[in-house]
Amino acid sequence: MRSRFRALALPALASALVALAASGPASAQDAADGRAIAERWCASCHLVSPDQETAMDGVASFREVAARGPLAVSALEAFLADPHPLMPDMALTREEIADLVAYIDSLAN
Known part of the structure; x- marks a missing residue:
């Protein structure tokens, strides 16, 4: 029974791995797309x-957030996945969040 399972499963597994490798790497964060998202969703409150x-008084600019360092910027991914009650429900995808965080991180340079 095991040898029959292996005979069926191994070729299927090999095909799946080849297909996964051929699909290429996952898309990288795109800071330009992140800027567009920021201008659409965030600019009414933040300097983006x-x-x-x-911008609104008392609201951190994106440059200020970026200056807090990489740990603060990486914490944004979790924060944006479950926004602050005062923020609009943007319903961003994981890719959009990664792009937005990449844009904010680019402002630290």
């Missing part, structure tokens, strides 16, 4: 880009 001039 260097060329933006106004």
